Amino acid sequence: MKNFLTYNLWFKIISLLLAIVTWLYVNGELSGHNF
């Protein structure tokens, strides 16, 4: 189980950050307009 969580940990962190930034951008929190 530990292996599953820590394997490619950096990739998981980076992809989570990218996902959150994308979501915020699309939903107008970062871009200043809503779709």
Place this chain on the structure above:
Amino acid sequence: MQTIDFIFGIWKPVVEICILWFVFYRVILFFEGTRAFQLLKGIVILVLAFYVFQKLQLNTLNWLLTKLFAIWVIGILIIFQPELRYGLARLGQQHLFYVPPEEELFAIFKDVGSAVVSLSSKKIGALIAFERESGLKTYVESGVYLDTAVSAEIIETIFIPTSPLHDGGLIIQAGRVIAASCLFPLSHRSDLPIKFGMRHRAAIGLTEETDAVVVVVSEETGRISLVVEGEVKAIADKEELIKDLKRLFKKKKTDEELPNL
């Protein structure tokens, strides 16, 4: 009532972010270890630059980036066509998040040890690379894709001089023989002893560029060597090879320094 509203308000963003997370993670894994990974980094930097230009209202730069983008897409598709083809072919057959357990890896080392000793006694050259953290996909592409279970017999068969796959290196990834007949980059070091032939140079070259562990059997002398980070260590017998391989694969987990290599 407020709690229910809150739950209904939050489930959509959570689901969306989770799906996006999974997609981004897969995209990164898809590109990792290939030439295209550098490109992916470049794209992320450009997207950030694009956002900054937009925020600062630098219209000329913004215009340039937008106009060039269409051209880039076509360029990228042409330049990275081999990577894209290989990646798409692999998409359906990947082991999701799979890392072999230690016992399984150790059993593989025993098989590799037996094969290597047998090849060494017959003076048959061999070049076997174990993938660790950095991906070897680029090199897998250069060979023949196998994806078969590791066994001493398979390895010996591959390196028999009359086998069509004997030329080049064999790659073991996640506990499986993933490809054979792969081309490894040759080291350009000028301080290497003259006794090192192409096989050793390829092993050194690969370990200079990646963190792979490579086992080499010399065709000339039957000598077994273990190559890590560009350093060659002579191996006396099967037990020593298995011990060193175990240590090298444990090292990544515990971050212990390796005394002999």
